[in-house]
Amino acid sequence: MRILFIHQNFPGQFKHLAPALAARGHEVVALGINQPSVPTPGVKVVLHRPQFTAAAASTDPDTTALHELRKKMERGMSVARALEALQRSGFTPDLVCAHSGWGEAFYVKDVFPQAKLLVYAEYFYQALGGDSHFDPEFSRPVEGDQRRLHTKNLHLMHALAHADRGLSPTLFQRDRHPPALRDRIEVIHDGIDTGRFSPDPQAFISLRNAGIRLTAQDEVVTFAVRELEPYRGYHIFMRALPELLARRPNAHVIIVGGSGASYGAAAPTGTTWRKVFHDEVAQRIDPQRVHFVGKLPHATLTQLMQVSTVHAYLTYPFVLSWSLMEAMSIGCLIVASDTSPVQEHIRHGENGLLVDFFDPQALANTIAQAIEQREQLRELRTAARSHVVANLDLNGTCLPAQIDLMSRLLGAPL
Incomplete structure (x- = not known):
């Protein structure tokens, strides 16, 4: 043919x-x-x-x-x-x-x-x-x-x-x-290639600029999007960070994404959404624990998700990102927005945790509690991967x- x-x-x-x-x-x-x-x-x-x-x-x-x-x-x-x-x-x-x-x-x-x-x-x-x-x-x-x-x-x-x-x-x-x-x-x-996107307890990620090496034993909060912009909830995530970092003094937050705009309006002339919402909270977060790493090669992003303690994913009711499905396949503990595209694949308390998109306080609390209860919530990780293997392989x-x-x-x- x-x-x-x-x-x-x-x-x-x-x-x-x-x-x-x-x-x-x-x-x-x-x-x-x-x-x-x-x-x-x-x-x-x-x-x-x-x-x-x-x-x-x-x-x-x-x-x-x-x-x-x-x-x-x-x-x-x-x-x-x-x-x-x-x-x-x-x-x-x-x-x-x-x-x-x-x-x-x-x-x-x-x-x-x-x-x-x-x-x-x-x-x-x-x-x-x-x-x-x-x-x-x-x-x-x-x-x-x-x-x-x-x-x-x-x-x-x-x-x-x-x-x-x-x-x-x-x-x-x-x-x-x-x-x-x-x-x-x-x-x-x-x-989703569930063989490629799978758990690896031995994975690690090195942040050369910060001089640190992180493994699955550390407290690592990940947030990964194509571009840091409102459509993917970047503004909400940044507003949650002051409370989250105060609650978890040993946590490192790794933010993946470019400074452009894939969806929706561009930032005001002369700036970027990344800068706008970073500047909004800059005086209330520890820059030694919040790491902007730009866009990563896919293999490096996979390693990052393999060491993630909690992976945050927020989105408007819009096209669902491949990265969410890949994170689920890797067995990440997902905290995501309670929006309609997410609800199709994540059931609260069964294979992930859902929060109101517009509530940074709830997002911070849920991530902090998920870190604290990481062992008790291990079944959610297993269920997330099982869902992808069964339905999206x-x-x-x-x-x-x-x-x-x-x-x-x-x-x-x-």
């Missing part, structure tokens, strides 16, 4: 699926905008370069929303031109698997009407129950919000309307979609289910 993946940052969510299909002898091609940092075995990567129309200066939110829609259509047009070039070169796919989040899936069926189209449906925007206006500190409803959210969803609805099937990694993400679209989406997680569950979905679409085994 010939299989085409489309993702602006390939491999993205297809990092396991694409090479697995290539290893089965299928011809696999990927189309993206950015050159992958490492090659994907067996996959030929083709790049396209969308050309965007410059936006006229405007402070009108509706005008901005329309410009964003135009950019997504222009991405789709760029993909269509690249697909036509592939077609002229002799490549016509049997199946196209496209991430629809940026508009790339707009015109796939126009070029390859006979190909089956599987759309990765990552997130659908709504005013209620999701990230929009969840945190009143940073977002308040204004006139026209619903219009703008509808506009943000147009390309997503278009993709699913033309797709043969949709794919979402969690029930929360699927159920953000309207019922008519929701019924077209199957829920299969991207998968890459090779035993998720990858076979993804390939089975594709086989059903094609009417032939892959």
